Each structure stands twice: as C-alpha cells, then as structure tokens.
Amino acid sequence: xxxxxxxxxxxxxxxxxxxxxxxxxxxxxxxxxxxxxxxxxxxxxxxxxxxxxxxxxxxxxxxxxxxxxxxxxxxxxxxxxxxxxxxxxxxxxxxxxxxxxxxxxxxxxxxxxxxxxxxxxxxxxxxxxxxxxxxxxxxxxxxxxxxxxxxxxxxxxxxxxxxxxxxxxxxxxxxxxxxxxxxxxxxxxxxxxxxxxxxxxxxxxxxxxxxxxxxxxxx
Amino acid sequence: xxxxxxxxxxxxxxxxxxxxxxxxxxxxxxxxxxxxxxxxxxxxxxxxxxxxxxxxxxxxxxxxxxxxxxxxxxxxxxxxxxxxxxxxxxxxxxxxxxxxxxxxxxxxxxxxxxxxxxxxxxxxxxxxxxxxxxxxxxxxxxxxxxxxxxxxxxxxxxxxxxxxxxxxxxxxxxxxxxxxxxxxxxxxxxxxxxxxxxxxxxxxxxxxxxxxxxxxxxxxxxxxxxxxxxxxxxxxxxxxxxxxxxxxxxxxxxxxxxxxxxxxxxxxxxxxxxxxxxxxxxxxxxxxxxxxxxxxxxxxxxxxxxxxxxxxxxxxxxxxxxxxxxxxxxxxxxxxxxxxxxxxxxxxxxxxxxxxxxxxxxxxxxxxxxxxxxxxxxxxxxxxxxxxxxxxxxxxxxxxxxxxxxxxxxxxxxxxxxxxxxxxxxxxxxxxxxxxxxxxxxxxxxxxxxxxxxxxxxxxxxxxxx
Numbered sequence: 001x002x003x004x005x006x007x008x009x010x011x012x013x014x015x016x017x018x019x020x021x022x023x024x025x026x027x028x029x030x031x032x033x034x035x036x037x038x039x040x041x042x043x044x045x046x047x048x049x050x051x052x053x054x055x056x057x058x059x060x061x062x063x064x065x066x067x068x069x070x071x072x073x074x075x076x077x078x079x080x081x082x083x084x085x086x087x088x089x090x091x092x093x094x095x096x097x098x099x100x101x102x103x104x105x106x107x108x109x110x111x112x113x114x115x116x117x118x119x120x121x122x123x124x125x126x127x128x129x130x131x132x133x134x135x136x137x138x139x140x141x142x143x144x145x146x147x148x149x150x151x152x153x154x155x156x157x158x159x160x161x162x163x164x165x166x167x168x169x170x171x172x173x174x175x176x177x178x179x180x181x182x183x184x185x186x187x188x189x190x191x192x193x194x195x196x197x198x199x200x201x202x203x204x205x206x207x208x209x210x211x212x213x214x215x216x217x218x219x
Numbered sequence: 220x221x222x223x224x225x226x227x228x229x230x231x232x233x234x235x236x237x238x239x240x241x242x243x244x245x246x247x248x249x250x251x252x253x254x255x256x257x258x259x260x261x262x263x264x265x266x267x268x269x270x271x272x273x274x275x276x277x278x279x280x281x282x283x284x285x286x287x288x289x290x291x292x293x294x295x296x297x298x299x300x301x302x303x304x305x306x307x308x309x310x311x312x313x314x315x316x317x318x319x320x321x322x323x324x325x326x327x328x329x330x331x332x333x334x335x336x337x338x339x340x341x342x343x344x345x346x347x348x349x350x351x352x353x354x355x356x357x358x359x360x361x362x363x364x365x366x367x368x369x370x371x372x373x374x375x376x377x378x379x380x381x382x383x384x385x386x387x388x389x390x391x392x393x394x395x396x397x398x399x400x401x402x403x404x405x406x407x408x409x410x411x412x413x414x415x416x417x418x419x420x421x422x423x424x425x426x427x428x429x430x431x432x433x434x435x436x437x438x439x440x441x442x443x444x445x446x447x448x449x450x451x452x453x454x455x456x457x458x459x460x461x462x463x464x465x466x467x468x469x470x471x472x473x474x475x476x477x478x479x480x481x482x483x484x485x486x487x488x489x490x491x492x493x494x495x496x497x498x499x500x501x502x503x504x505x506x507x508x509x510x511x512x513x514x515x516x517x518x519x520x521x522x523x524x525x526x527x528x529x530x531x532x533x534x535x536x537x538x539x540x541x542x543x544x545x546x547x548x549x550x551x552x553x554x555x556x557x558x559x560x561x562x563x564x565x566x567x568x569x570x571x572x573x574x575x576x577x578x579x580x581x582x583x584x585x586x587x588x589x590x591x592x593x594x595x596x597x598x599x600x601x602x603x604x605x606x607x608x609x610x611x612x613x614x615x616x617x618x619x620x621x622x623x624x625x626x627x628x629x630x631x632x633x634x635x636x637x638x639x640x641x642x643x644x645x646x647x648x649x650x651x652x653x654x655x656x657x658x659x660x661x662x663x664x665x666x667x668x669x670x671x672x673x674x675x676x677x678x679x680x681x682x683x684x685x
Contacts, residue, residue, distance in 0.1 A: 037683075106455075190224040
C-alpha cells in the first residue's frame with residue numbers, strides 16, 4: 001500500500017515539476033491574458049495547455065497499458081521502458097537543439113502546441129516507469145485476471161495517472177502564471193525562467209533508472 | 220547557453236524602455252569604391268566616459284568590396300517567446316551581410332572592445348543553399364535568423380525572385396528559403412513582424428540592376444521600382460495579401476510595425492512620389508474584418524531650387540525631393556523619425572494616433588544645395604540617413620550615407636562619414652547634441668547603427684506593455 005501511495009505521490013510531483021517548467025507553457029497563459037486584455041483568457045489558455053498535455057500523456061501511456069497486459073513479460077517490458085526513458089534523457093543531454101516543429105505552430109493553437117512540446121521533451125516518458133510500477137502493484141493485488149480485464153484496468157489506470165499528473169501540472173503552472181499576471185508583473189517572467197534543459201534530461205535518466213530498479217526488485 | 224535569460228531580453232517594450240541605457244553603438248563603415256576593407260566601428264556611449272562619443276574599437280574584415288549596409292542581432296527580446304523556447308540565447312552576435320559581395324560575417328561583440336569575426340559565410344554557400352543574393356535586413360524570429368535578400372540567383376541577381384532565407388540561430392548554418400507561397404512578391408527590401416499575431420510585412424526596393432550601379436532615372440520615371448507591400452502568414456510562410464500603394468509611390472522601403480504586440484498597425488516609408496517629388500509615409504493596419512489596409516498619412520513636399528545648384532540628376536526638376544530613405548519608431552510607438560536624406564532634414568512625428576501623425580520636431584543637417592552645418596560648426600556630408608533610437612526614446616542617432624553609388628549621384632561633391640546624435644525633448648522636439656559628432660576614418664562612409672542591448676529597429680516583443 002505504501003508503495004502505491006508513493007507512486008501516486010510521484011505522479012503528483014512529476015505534474016508539479018512539469019507545471020513549473022516554462023517549456024510546458026505557463027508563460028503562454030500569461031501572454032494570452034495580456035494579449036486579449038481579459039482575465040478570462042488565462043483559465044482558457046491553461047485549459048488548452050492542459051488538454052494538449054493530457055493527450056500527450058495518454059498517447060505515451062496507452063501503448064504501454066496494452067503491452068503490460070502480457071503479464072509474463074512484465075519485468076522485461078518494464079526494463080525496456082526504463083532503458084527507453086534513459087536513452088531519451090541521454091539524447092536530450094547530447095542534442096541540446098530546440099525542437100524546430102514548435103516554431104511553426106500558430107500562437108493561438110495552444111492545445112496543439114502543448115501536445116507537441118510535451119512530446120518533443122519526452123514529458124510522457126517521464127511518467128512511464130511510475131505508471132508501470134502502479135500497474136505491477138495492481139496486478140499483484142488483483143491476482144491473475146484474464147488479459148482483457150487486466151488491459152481494461154491498466155487503461156483506467158493510465159487515464160487516472162494522466163489526469164492526476166495533468167491536474168497537478170496545471171495547478172503549478174497556473175499558480176505561477178496567476179502570481180506573475182496579477183502581482184509580480186512581466187519583469188518576473190524573465191527572472192523566474194530558468195534553463196531546465198539539463199535538469200530535465202537528467203530527470204528522465206533518473207526516472208528510467210528508477211523504473212529498472214523497481215522492476216528488478218519486484219515492484 | 221545561459222542558465223537565465225539574457226538580461227537584455229525584455230518581455231515588453233515598456234520593460235525595455237526602463238532598462239539600463241546603451242553603453243556602445245556599433246556602426247557600419249563602408250568603403251564606397253571598395254579600395255579599403257569595410258568594418259564595424261564600436262563607439263563608446265557610456266555617460267561620463269573619457270572616450271564618450273569616440274570610436275574605441277574597429278572590426279575590419281579581411282575582404283574588400285563587401286559593401287556593408289544593414290545588419291542585425293542573432294537574438295532579441297523575441298527570444299522570450301514562450302512558443303519557440305530560445306530564452307537562453309545571448310544577444311551577442313551581429314550578423315553583418317555584404318550587400319555587394321553577398322558574403323556574411325558573424326561578429327562576436329560580447330566584449331565590445333574585443334569584438335571579432337566569429338564566422339564567415341562565403342557567397343557561394345549562400346547562392347547554393349538559398350538561390351538568393353545581396354543579403355540585407357536581419358531579424359531573429361521563431362525559426363531562427365531571417366535574412367531578406369535583394370537579389371535572386373545569377374550574376375546580376377535577376378534569375379528568379381529575391382526573398383528571405385533562414386539561418387540557424389545557434390550554429391549560423393543557412394537552412395534555406397523561407398517562402399512557401401510568395402504570391403505576387405517579386406522584389407524585396409525590408410521585413411518585420413508581430414510575433415504573437417503571427418503576421419509579417421515585407422517591402423520592395425528594386426532588383427540589383429536598378430540600384431547597384433546607381434539609381435536608374437528611366438526606371439524611376441517609368442515607375443519600375445517597388446511600390447507594394449506584402450502581408451504574410453508568418454509561420455505558414457505564405458503571402459496572404461499584397462497592397463499596391465500606386466505605381467507612382469516609388470521605393471517602399473522601411474517597415475516599422477508598432478512594437479506593442481496587441482497593436483495591428485505600422486508604417487512604411489516611400490522614397491519619392493514620381494508625380495510631385497513628395498516623400499510619403501503610409502500607415503498600414505488590419506481592419507475589423509481581418510483585411511489589411513494602407514493609407515498615406517504623411518507627405519513631405521520637395522523644395523524648389525535653382526537648377527544651377529543641383530546635381531545633374533535633379534537639374535531637370537528644379538527641386539530637391541525630400542527622399543525619405545529611413546524611418547524608425549520609438550519603443551513606446553509614440554514618435555516616428557523620418558530621414559529626409561535629400562533635403563537634409565530629420566523629422567519627428569507624434570504618431571500616438573497612427574492615422575493622424577503630427578510633426579513634433581525637426582532638425583536640419585547637410586542636404587542637397589543646403590549643406591547645413593552641425594551646431595559644432597563642422598560640415599555634414601550628404602544628409603540624415605540611417606536613424607536609430609535609444610531604447611528609452613531620449614536619444615536619436617543617425618549617419619549620413621545612403622548607398623555608395625547613390626551618394627555619388629545625389630551629392631557628387633560630398634565625401635565622408637559622420638554620425639551625430641539629437642536629444643529628444645520632454646514633450647517631443649528634437650535638438651542636435653553639440654558635443655556628439657563622430658567623423659569616420661578617411662575614405663569610409665557610415666550606414667546602419669545598432670545599439671548594445673537592443674534598439675528600436677531590431678527588438679520584437681511577445682508580451683504587451685501594461
């Protein structure tokens with residue numbers, strides 16, 4: 001039970017982490033409200049960013065939820081997933097160039113932008129080892145169900161993980177956007193903007209390693 | 220890569236105006252006949268410095284005949300765009316094209332007194348990768364560094380239309396042509412944009428045979444120079460509308476959009492109206508239906524003059540045309556500065572209401588058949604030309620050369636490069652600063668100016684001033 005709680009905690013923390021990263025879009029919420037000169041534009045922008053992020057999470061988690069139903073390969077799949085996440089982290093460490101595709105997105109298409117930004121930065125992959133850990137604990141508890149109902153459970157878990165993660169991301173990013181918009185002012189936009197590229201890539205490596213470790217330890 | 224955004228990146232025009240003032244200017248030095256190498260002069264602008272208003276360093280390039288003209292920064296405040304994520308670039312490199320050689324120099328000015336060439340892109344590479352020639356205006360934007368070119372392919376640059384190409388903003392590798400659908404655009408000059416609103420505006424001078432060896436009077440009188448501006452969907456790379464000012468509005472040059480990104484208007488200067496020799500400024504804007512419109516909002520009359528005092532080119536007209544060759548808009552979008560290079564005047568218009576500009580200040584300096592002296596008693600060759608405004612809007616700098624071969628036609632007896640500065644009054648008005656006068660090294664003329672930390676004709680913003 002404690003390990004499940006810890007894993008769900010990790011889902012929330014990863015959401016907060018993505019939320020404070022300007023690369024996941026909170027400055028866009030500030031600019032949307034300023035450009036439209038209406039406070040209401042901010043929650044709308046945050047909702048669009050959340051939608052794009054949620055879809056990116058689901059897009060990554062769902063294939064794994066189907067794969068992991070192959071229960072006899074569970075450990076191997078979790079190790080492979082961990083390696084994939086580490087590889088992505090290493091790739092982002094070596095290739096420090098900005099994803100060019102983002103520069104072609106129309107500034108008003110926030111959901112599309114958020115989806116592509118999350119994809120390009122491997123944001124969904126960061127959740128995979130955590131998600132697979134939750135699924136593994138769930139399978140232990142429910143015993144060996146038929147593959148079909150297992151898959152159903154896993155899909156529900158994927159939706160829940162993506163939803164909880166996106167919710168906490170939106171809270172964190174929204175909080176920063178609101179504080180800057182209403183109180184601190186634009187001057188703080190550039191002051192609160194840190195280069196998280198290296199930290200982000202290292203986080204992927206760390207989470208991937210964690211995934212492999214827990215897979216081997218049986219959780 | 221920095222861990223924090225470059226302190227010279229400002230979210231809004233208002234924040235840029237409140238930032239520390241410029242410490243250095245970088246000004247193009249060009250050899251009109253290619254007998255010397257061109258270069259960039261580094262000028263000390265630190266208030267109170269012993270060398271204030273002097274050239275304190277020069278970057279002289281190894282080649283001759285480049286003819287430097289316009290140039291720009293590798294990065295500006297638009298790097299704070301939340302969309303493209305270039306926040307950790309540095310405003311550090313000047314991209315300096317040779318308009319005659321098509322060679323491009325990337326100059327590292329991180330330490331202004333040790334400024335040096337960081338990279339050179341040879342003309343052959345530019346031709347091969349873009350099909351364009353004669354690189355001109357530089358802006359940094361969503362996909363990298365955008366460079367407008369005045370010529371197409373081929374020896375005289377008329378083999379195919381000219382256009383814009385994109386360079387990588389970190390490696391300075393040329394990526395390729397910008398345009399996916401250029402519509403009616405077949406000439407080029409300047410361009411600028413509004414990044415959050417995702418539009419770009421471009422303008423037209425003429426094709427290389429129309430300017431490289433001097434102005435072609437027959438082409439001008441038959442209205443063959445550019446007279447249209449083009450509106451683009453910036454990120455879709457598509458020309459969405461072309462506005463023709465009318466064929467008599469010859470040479471639609473500088474494009475100056477309002478800096479505040481919530482505004483959807485800007486200005487374009489026209490060198491000469493061939494029906495009456497007036498200079499003109501058009502205001503362009505997007506109407507409620509999303510259609511672009513343009514209207515002439517400023518006209519400047521020519522001055523009658525005894526033909527005996529005029530260069531051969533103008534003797535038949537018996538008048539000095541204003542020749543509006545550069546315009547620049549202050550960061551608060553309040554004052555538009557208009558260089559009347561022919562008459563020898565710098566005008567300051569209050570454009571708080573962009574549809575009804577009001578003349579707020581004026582300075583006379585140089586000029587055809589006038590040759591107004593500087594208040595320090597020294598002469599000023601040619602007339603006021605490339606103009607740059609300090610971020611806080613309080614100081615206006617300008618130089619005097621238009622373009623080597625054109626200088627010689629309009630001012631056959633003048634020679635020299637000068638840079639001066641005027642102070643802006645509390646409520647407008649423009650006064651030449653008696654103590655600021657830079658005479659350029661012998662044989663070199665002066666053209667565009669860039670200010671350390673950004674200036675009014677390069678910085679684009681992604682957040683409005685509030």
